[in-house]
Amino acid sequence: MEQIQHNFITVRGLKFHVAELGTGSNVVLFLHGFPEIWYSWRHQMVAIANARFRAIAPDYRSYGLSDMPPEPERTTFSDIVVDLVAILDHIGVNKVFLVAKDFGARPAYLFSVFHPERVSGVITLGVPYIPPEPPKYQQSLPEGFYILRWREPGRAEADFGRFDAKTVVRNIHTLLQK
Secondary structure (H helix, E strand, O other): OOOOEEEEEEEOOEEEEEEEEOOOOOEEEEEOOOOOOHHHHHHHHHHHHHOOOEEEEEOOOOOOOOOOOOOHHHOOHHHHHHHHHHHHHHHOOOOEEEEEEHHHHHHHHHHHHHOHHHEEEEEEEOOOOOOOOHHHHHHHOOOOOHHHHOOOOOHHHHHHHOOOHHHHHHHHHHHHHO
């Protein structure tokens, strides 16, 4: 994993952390879930690079080592899609296979709808295709699903606040190691 390159790309006024591996002409863009970062794809990146593909895994705005915008609460899925297009333009990639999980599925679907000419294929894990209509997306999630729970101000803090910061970080780190 030490061969994974870590770059910082400034687009749209923000600095984005982008992990990359491989040099193939076919590119796989990995989109992480929540509350994850590029690191959740590290093993898949190595496998993809060994198969002669180029693997790219950015941290979204406000995630990992990427910058937070001035008003993070105003970030939309459209912002994430436009960020991804800008990152790909910056590094000279015209077409990708999108591989996404969890939270990353929504930007993958939107990317493929609004930029079909840039998509070779889409693979999503953990979230079925849901038409890009906000009410239907919300209605399709099960009651108590964390995405819905944590939209309520203070709810995520309350859920994690039951534990000290060291325990939360250790548990997340342990989950990412598996």
